Amino acid sequence: MTYVFSVCTALAQGITGKVVDASNVPIEFVNVILLSGEDSTYIAGTVTKADGSFLFENHDATTKLVRLTSIGYVEQIKPVPPTGDLGTITMSLDNIMLGEVIVKSNRPVTAIKGNALVTSVENSVLAHAGTANDVLSQVPMVSGRDGNFEVFGKGTPLIYVNGRKILDMTELSHINSSDIKNVEVITNPGAKYDASVKSVIRIQMKRPQGDGWSGTLRSQNGFQHYFVTREQANLKYRTGGLEVFTNFGYMNGKFQNHVSNDMVTYGSRLIDQQIDSKGNMRNNEFYGKAGFSYLFNENNSIGAYYSNGFSKQTDNGGYDSEIKIDDILEDKISSTAKSKRDNYPRHYTNLYYNGLVGKLGIDLNVDFMWNKNRNNILNEEQGTTSGYTQVNSSSVNHGRMFAQKLTLSYPVWKGQLEIGEEFTSSRFKNIYNTDAELVSDAASQVEENNIAGFTQLTQRFGMVEIAAGLRYEHVNFSYIENGVTNPEQDKTYNNLFPSLSVSTMIKNVQLALSYTNKTQRPSYADLDGTVDYINRFTLEGGNPYLKPEKIHSFELMGAWRQIFAQVSFTYNKNPLLNTTVPYDESGEVKLITKDNLSGIKKLEAFIGCQFQFGFWQPKLNVGVLKQWFMIDFADGRKKLNDPIALVQWQNAIHLPLDIWMNVDVQWMSKGNEDNMAIKPTSYVNVKLYKAFFNNRFSITFEANDILNKSGRNFTFYNKDVTLFQINKADNRSFQLTFQYNFNTTRDRYRGSGAGQTEKNRF
Structure with missing residues (x-):
């Protein structure tokens, strides 16, 4: 019985x-x-x-x-x-004996979870990478370094750590790779995220351990043509459920800029400006953060933090220009430019509650941000024909934002229901003064309120998981120029954004199919009607009449053993792209601005694999990005349809004495992206990492872009202007990093932040 x-x-x-x-x-x-x-x-x-x-x-x-x-x-x-x-x-680790060396780290596992591509870091070679920056540079579909990352075909992502949005990308260098559990890359985010978010990276940390003091001291020094130093200290004190933390950072460095431009302007006359500009920028930056979190129990916690920072930037440079009109030399100009930019203290606060009441999950975040910066510029030109010209200009920018986001979750049948709302109120103000003859003083102000509601239902039917979401956004936008409101520029948007994803597993193959409807709203700089002086033939400014871009995206992902693949198709309606328009009656002076151009169709494919041969762990990724796009050019239409190929070959080698060496190679072909023709680029990076005293102290040496081939050269097309640009700066960098960790623990702070996209627009 x-x-x-x-x-x-x-x-x-x-x-x-x-x-x-x-x-x-x-x-x-x-x-x-x-x-x-x-x-x-x-x-x-x-x-x-x-x-x-x-x-x-x-x-x-x-x-x-x-x-x-x-x-x-x-x-x-x-x-x-x-x-x-x-x-x-x-399950026990599959250790490999190599003479007297025991390799206990294994290659990272890449799998699919819902509509996310997940790479495990814990117990893999990535645990020895150094910091979160080093981990992300090794994650499939992610490229970049030092906080500047892109997801292949999806642009700059939002980055979260344990559900909390990272606002200052230097924070990634504060996170030790050995504390990371896994990294999720979402290339088609659903209704839970702002409708303008194209990609998301979520970093999940390992469980916290121990009470008392813990911290990280890090010093990074090196050369990228000039000397650069970065110092930071992160301290925590934990007792029971209380954790108090503070972070400090300082950066000082000088950076080189050397760009050659050939700008051809089509008007009543053909104007060819060959401009070779050189300069350098000195930056001094300070950053501080302090906060607390309290864990009532495993399911309920509260916390808050305040951060502040300021920087001073000084630019010195100039250019030599040769101007031809209808192939006849018109003028030779030597110019010098000096600018001083002060970023006043940027105040930012976050307050959160994350908890579980019965079966009801609650995630509440409240955020406030205020910033201000001032920029003074002096341009001096000496021409053989035009004579001497001096232009002084200054601008002051103010920004403030309040945001609040609440998400509720509850188990329903064989899955979970999530319902939430998000409110963002922001204001951006610019005051511009200049003595240039072509442009005048201006004052502009942008105000925007965004109210959003969203819901997502996830259900599992055997081996199939389905997630359907819907997001509603109501946006009021107001633009004031020189104290006057133009009703034609004020806008109100009411939009619904659906999303759907289906994932399953067929034998050993994981599959996920998703669709999202997104938008891309112009940044405040894009909407700013202020006109800046570049030279007597070229000006630059925003466009208050821009409309949001609409994006429809379909995506299929698959993973089998150590191989994964992704294919997506995207249609962008009214894309926001750089363009030029005539500024004066003659049409010879051109304004570089942004406009909504015709639709773009894009197909993107990516495949990666990873292997292990004893002490050598290679990874190979290959991607292709193809677009279908036409623009008005000169007296006709021009196709910009050439595909771009990407090849990444990453190698992790475990040397004797427990030293890890990484050799990474990347090559990107020529092709078209938006209204640009991009030239081929490549890089070779080498890194050596050695940890001492049970990973409490480590030394890292890096040599990046050894062959100096990563400079991005391109040709920019539109109807009136063609710009050929060559980056001649020295992009090679060599740096040595010392890091000391004591009583290493994980951050318990669980705030995820609100108004994330609005913060990026500032």
Whole structure:
């Protein structure tokens, strides 16, 4: 009778279990295959969740086996007990002996979770990368370094750490790679995110440990043509549920700029300006942050922090220009320019509550930001024909923002329902003064209120998970120029943005299909009607009449063993692109601005694989980006349809004495992006990393862009102006980093922030 009851229980509940490592930490994304016990025939497959659990619904336990595999762990095969509950299964690391060296780190596992591409860092070679900056530069589909990252085909992402939005990208250098659990890359974000967000990176940290003081002291010094130093200190004190933290940072450096431009202007006469500009910028920057969090229990916490920073930038440069009109030399001009920019203290605060009341999840964030900067510029020109010209200009910018976001979640049937709202109120003000004859003083102010509501329902049906979302945004936009409001420039938007994703697993292949409807609103700089003086033939300014860009995106992702692939198709309606328009009656003076051009269709494909051969762990990624786009050019139309190819070859090599060496190579082909023709670029980076005293102290040496081939050269096309630009600056950099960690713990702060896209627009 007991046996019959057990079998009935197994039939009702299915087959379950939980997978952990030797430290009893749950392992996510373990492949679990259900087999027939008689002939090992495949029946079904799944992967473990974040808590290590797995479930096969509607399968009885009679003569069944489960096979568990994960890169870096020893494969296990377990018989299913009559109850169907396999309990806790411990997987051991698959260590490799190399002479006297034992390699305990394995290559990172890349898997699909919903519509996210997830790379595990814990117990992989990436745990030795150094900081979060170093980890992200090794994550598939992500390129860049030092806080400047792009997701292939999706532009600059929003970055979250444990649900909290990163506003200052230098914060990534404060995070030790050994404290990171995994990194999720979302290339088609759903309704939970602002409608203008094209990609998201979520960094999940390992569990916190220990009380008392902990911290990181980091010093980075090197050369990128000039000497640059970055110093930082991060301190925490934890006792019971209370954690108090403070961060300090300082950066001082000089940076080179050397660009050659050939600007051809089509008007009543053909004007060719060949401009070779050189300069340097000295930057001094300070940053400070202090806050606390209190953990009432495992499911409820509150916290707040305040951050401040200021910087002073001094630019010295100039250019030599040769101007030809209808192929006849008109003038030779030598120019010098000096500017001083003061970024006054930027005040930013965040207050959050993250909790669980019964089954109801609550995530509340309140944010406030205020900033101000002043920029004074002196331009002096001496021409053989035009004589001497001096132009003084100054601008003062003020910005402030208040944002609040609330998300509620509740389990519904076989999934979860999320409902939320977000409110953002912002204001940007600019005062511009100049003595240039072509332009005049101006004062502009932009005010915007954005009220959004969103919902997302996720349900699982056997091996299929479906998530459907809907976001509503109501936006009021007001533009005031020189104290006068123009009703034609005031705008009100009411939009619905649907999203849908479906994910499943067929044998060992993970698949995810998604659709999103997005928008891209112009930044405040793009909307600013103020006109800045560049030279007597060229001005620059915003366009208050810009409309938001509409984006429809379809995406398919797949992963099999150590190979993953992604394909997406995007249609951009009214894309916001750089252009030029005549400024004076003659049409010879051109204004560089932005406008809504015709639609762009884009197809993007990306495939990656990773292997391990003893102490060598290579990764190969290949991507292609193809667009279909035409513009008005000269007296006709011009196609800009050439594809761009990307190849990344990343190598992690474990040397004797526990030294890690990374050799990374990237090559990008020529092709078209928006209304530009991009020239080929490449780089070769080498890094050596050595940790001492149980990872408390580490030394890192980096040599980036050794061949100095990463400079981005392009040709910019539009109807009236063609601009050829060559970057001649020395992009090679060499730096040495010393880092000391004591009593290392993870940040408990769980605030995710509100008004994220609005902050980026500032």
